[in-house]
Amino acid sequence: MKRKLLLTIVSFYLVTQVFAQSIKGRVEDEKKIPIVGATVIIEGTKKGSFTDAQGTFEIKEVKAGKYKLKISSLGSNPGYKEVEVGTNGAFVNIQLKEDQKKLDEVVVVGYGVQRKREITGSVAQISGKSLNDMPVPSFESALQGKLAGVNVTTGSGLAGSGAVVRIRGIASIGAGGDPLYVVDGIPITQDYFLNGNGGGMNNNPLATINPNDIETIDVLKDAGASAIYGSRGANGVILITTKRGKKGSKKGPNVNFSATVGTSQPTALPNMLNTSQYLQLRQEAWENDGGTGRVWLPGYSSAQSSAAAREAAYNKASQNNTDWVKLTTRLGFKQNYDLSISDMYKKISYYAGISYSNNESYLVGNSYNRLSGRLNLDFRISKKIKVSTNSSIAQGNNFRVNSAWAGGLGSAMSTALPIYPVRYKDVNGGDSAYFRGGDNPLIAQEQKVWRVGETRVINNVAIDYNPIKNLYFRGQGGYDYMQLLDDQYNSPQLLNIADSIGGNAYRTGTFTNNLNYFITGTYNYNPNDNNKFSFMVGNEFQKSTASVRTQRTEKTSGPFYDKTPDSLYQNQVSPGSAWAFLSYFSRVNYSFKDKYFAQLILRADWSSRFGENYRVAFMPAVSASWVLSEEKFLRNNKSISFLKLRASAGRSGNSNINGNARFLTYRTDGLYNQQAITYPTQAANPNLRWETSFIWDAGLELGLFNDRIFTTVDYFDRRVSDAIIENLAISPSTGMDNYTANVGRITNRGLEFGIKTRNLVGKFRWSTDFNITKIWNSIDDIGAYSQDAVGGGTNDTRPIIGSPIGTNYLVRFSHIDQQTGLPVYLDLNGNPTSKWDIANRVGAGSVLPDASGGLTNTFSYKGFDLSVLINFVIGGNIYESSAKRQLGVVTDWNMRTDLFDRWQKPGDNAQFARLTLNEANYGSNTVWINTTQFLHDASFARLRNITLGYNLQPKAIKKLKHVRSVRMAVIATNILTVTKYPGLDPEIARDFENATDRNMSPNITYLTPPQERTYSFQINVGF
């Protein structure tokens, strides 16, 4: 903001006197790529200019003489150039070096910006440019491995799937653990459960955000930074700033076009059995159990069938050999086109962009397309007033397919057996009706139409007013509208009814209106050169309502968007959510001699989410930093070029709780005996409130050898009290569906380390960026509730006192008895037992990694650049929840070839037990035998991204008319993964039921489609 004000002032003062000469020149970076929008000022004067799209500038009306030019640009160190202006003027070529100190770069900190030097909290920044290098299902996935303390678990291979982003770990059980996302000052709608969990996928509210629109992302990590967001900041804050108008060239505005095309494949495919293997293993199980003759087959015969009937069924079944995995997957095609135009004039600047992308996943029928547009405007109305607007509109269409437990590839990995055909054969051997004697995922794949259409509009208007020197006001109003239309059509074929009856169609519409405004006033008080104060006070209000309408029609021929139904069989308002926050906040900054900095943040939040006994949350934080390298004793040190110490302590909150949770609520939908009904759904909780985190952080930033090596280390400690336990936690005999209460305590501590080195400089350049974060996490208290009462859902993770959030709570598997071939478990005392008993469950693993991070190496030579990103996870566990059915008791599921290593005769030392059809042989009364046999080490290192780019050199560019820059790149993602995990993909974000599930059960896979591997070609042209 300050920079923009400065620009405004500079342009205003551009003098109008007439001189004959001018200084012309060109500014470029180390790669000889023109720098656009750099400020060039004659030192000691107010004369200056901006560089255009070619990187050229002209300062007119300059008297002859010697001058010193100061050139500054975001992301670069300021450059200086002596220039002598003769009668013909002067032409200079200026090369700016990549920013090394970056101390004067501005960082968005919430309700304003600060210079990096001044920052007292822990804030990380990443440019939008580095997000666009990689095709990802949603922008947040591109943050992976790039920032210390920011752990991203990329979503599954489903198109548009969302990642799980955790800033410095997780310290919530039942309240949402996601960071707060703020786009241009609006805390946006970010509810993953607005549309439930249909078809094995949660709706990703971030999928409609166009990564090409993003200028920067700033991440607020500690209380010193996040407390400004008060009761909503404790999980960290991700501030997204969209692009604004930049100065174009003489020929016209900046125009950029980029196109990316690529392919999608799964990173791994399941190794399911084919028919002969399946029949062989099933037969073996049958004979192991004492069966004679042919084994009975699901869909063909039953255990009670006669030997003759079983034999006939066996022969019939062996004629089929369907590869369901092959039938449900494909090579997906991806394309993305982006066009933007921007310019800056004296009074107005603009950025306009339009994007279209269509990303097919490798699942047949699954794709996500998005058409989005953006217009960001700035009007400099007067010296004192600036008005800015941001407008974006996006339409995303997710063509959904069943996945995981709901069908599709999930069926291919479970109950779609190779002995099932897709269709029956008619007398001539041709295809006839669908096979329905067992799971046939192809019916839904071909007969179900499912589209989730999302319309997203994020708009705001802001007024900056600078009435007198050092006093700034900003008022901003924002509106974020999200409309989700989940349309499903089940054809008569799917419903297995006559075509003449027609199919049925469903529509669930979710309409979210999210409004906010804030007003801030900032006064900079600088009594002398040594002491500087900045006072900011502000007020913010935000209100969001999500209403849901469910409609159903029958006897129709298409989804609602294709065919307006003649009549509705159901049309009702369903539960939605509504919440509001009213906040007052203040931030006071003090700096002494530009090397000692201190900051105080205070924020008070009133929220509709808080029970009547706890209406206001008060969050204070203090932080300070000391730039030691500015001290005399270090100033001229040859090794240490920069050294800063930071510390912060404060309170921050998490209010990611259901807005309805505090109320005694009633519903009135439905009839009984054709009479109206009214019914209560839950009890009130007047004590419901935010989770309080007390967070402290100590950090060190060190630059060595002229910042060739730059490292940041932070230690953080977060203690959470009043941790929320949500949904289903209370005894089911209460008869209530939901109850949410503050009962827990959690500790989350960690160490994060980041280092950037410029290993080689010169013509051939090589830089390395490495970060790693280690987290210690433990639950200290869950009130009077038992582990199981608090839950963890179907994923067998439980909150265990003294263990991390997301502890795998399982019966321990010991070994396969070599004599009997049966599994041996351990009881609570560690003694072997043949009985599987849930009373013997223990905290056996943790879904949270011990450490995670990323390593990026960037090489460049002339116009070429190569960037290689490896992300890694050390420690933690994956629970392969579906393996107990694929590799356990032989049931109606298909199995995996892993079973070739099974016990077959006494003395065999095998990985898997003697096959059986009867769970009792495994000491169990259920086939859902969860044990540590399927708990695996989650460590992996993954070659996440390789981008090889070429920038057309200036000489070549000159030959092209109107073209300013050309860049081409080939991009590959998820090329190689090194892991001991025997399943599909070691990075797992499955579908979740609710926030508790999302917090406690990443790294649990249940038929979850693996991530995609992509190969793309990208071209960027600047005009």
Place this chain on the structure above:
Amino acid sequence: MKHTYKIISVLSLIIFFSSCTKWTEIKPEGFLLEDEAVKSGQDVKRIVNSTYDALANRLNGNAQIYNDLLGDELADYNITGDRREMYTRGVIPFNSTSNDNFRGIYRCVFRANTCLDYIQKFNDLTATEKSTLEGEIKFIRALSHFEIAKLYAHPMGTSPLVNANASQSGIPLRKTVTIDPVLRSSIAETYAYIAEDLISAISLLPENHPSNTTKKVYADKDAAKALLAKVYFQSNQYQKAIDVLNGLLANTKYKLSDSLNHFDNASFSGEYLFQFVSTGTGDNRASAYTGNYRTDNVAVPNLQLSALAYNFMKQDTTDKRLGLIKVINKGKPEEVYGSMKFNKDFFDVPYLLLTDMYLMRAEALAITNQNLPTAAEDLNKIINRAYINPTAKILSGAEIADVIKARARDERRREFLLEGDRIQTFKRIGANGEIQVPNTMRNASFNCNGLIFSYPQTEVTIGFAQNPLQTCN
């Protein structure tokens, strides 16, 4: 500096005057709050109506099927997943089907208890209306607790085999609305409380519920009596059951149907003392029955009658109820059996019916060895209807008690095929000390813990006695 103070105070003023904490008082979306939802006695009536609604959604065949999965009337065909755990008598605490049923039934208790707080509050209700509502609430609460007790506790009886851990062998009794965990009561306390609710309901409820016209949709005095009889009967309190039944069956206004299918609503309505009502295909409160058992619109039904049950019925070919069984693929290796009782798009599910009352009294009299002619007379009413040649079957009244008892149980088994009755009878008479442990139903002795479901794991708070897992197949 003065200047600074001024600026800061002006700044603060501008910003702080602009809003108000009342803005955060917003209503939940898609829900009503208490002051909107419960404004009058009419609203209380709607809540009571919702308790019937919620119960109808559990007893739509689902709860009955769960009982039958434990018994021996279903074939081992197409029973997978959660249902398989029921069938193999190994319902673990994470069985979502049984857990949904548990929560669903307690939901009725929650709603009923919610109403109790409101009834006296509204003056637009007459004293009679208030007492009717209170009676209905207690009836619903008793019915719900009873259904839970049947699935989650061993029956009450004199057999020492079911009385281990007596202090927590019953169920959690939810008497008021509270979020606090409630431990299990003893089985005696459980049945005493259920009976107490019903006795109170009998005194509160009218002879005829004003909203019942042709159907017995809402509980009245007789419904409460009938349920009380059933509760006493199931808990082996036969004398008490007889006393209630004597009152109910003397000069009864109910009449035995000529039909043999309890779900033949038109013919059977004279027998119904209480029923769950369906009003159309979109409002089918028998959906689990129709979805699982229908034999008229599928090649084979989802759930099939066991050969054992079919062979039992077939033993007496003069039993007209045999005609309700459909033999599919007759004579082929893939011969299977189904029922034709449920072959309609929608129908009412009877919960209390006259046939049951007669069969209960007959058996109870025989067990207590008293008034055997009445027992025989009760039984003959059913026999007369069920057999091609009833005169060959009817009892003279001179038989000894054991003969009448055996006949009563035989008729009960034939009448209530696939209606969730069989396993409860087995458990009841076991608890009465009549079955010795080696005698089993599909290899389970009556006191096998596998015949009661595990409580949902989230119910098991500190001090709560979970049912031990024990499979018996």
